[in-house]
Amino acid sequence: MESCIIKSPLGFTKIIGDEDGITSVTVLNSEEKITDIIPVELEDCVIQLNEYFEGTRKIFDLKLNALGTDFQKKVWKQLEQIPYGKTISYLELSKQLGDVKAIRAIANANGKNPLWIIIPCHRVIGSDGSLTGYAGGLHRKKWLLEHESPFKQQSLF
DSSP, X not given: OEEEEEEETTEEEEEEEETTEEEEEEEOSSOOOOOSSOOGGGXXXXXXXXXXXXXOOSSOOOOBOOOOXXXXXXXXXXXXXXXXXXXXXXXXXXXXXXXXXXXXXXHHHHHXXXXXXXXXXXXXXXXXXXXXXXXXXXHHHHHHHHHHOSSOOOOOO
16 A cells, blocks of 8 residues: 655645555644655546646546445445535435435445545535534535635625
């Protein structure tokens, strides 16, 4: 497994993967040393994340190798279907997956998503529109949703 640390607008980001695909992208809550030489297996991921943050990429095209249970992978696959700039509720997500009663298990799988941003768990919100639960912190979820919003707020001052 190869790894690297890059700097993003939301903090230091650790990427792990190998020739089988990217297994993990996580935002860190501490300062880390930025990797000088990006392993070749991670180069596309670094490029695409930078493009996302620059606002020029809306869809990721990476070989992924997320490690999880079959149920978690099913939830993560459904998360990938949420379009850039759109949100859905946990209830809507559970309906899409065919089991409204599994909403807590689905929310739990959402929270265990190992591929920050690439599998867009930040696009799932509460039924009332609230920014509920986000492993990377609600301030980051808010930033990501604003970053993807087609309606940019302009400052008057």
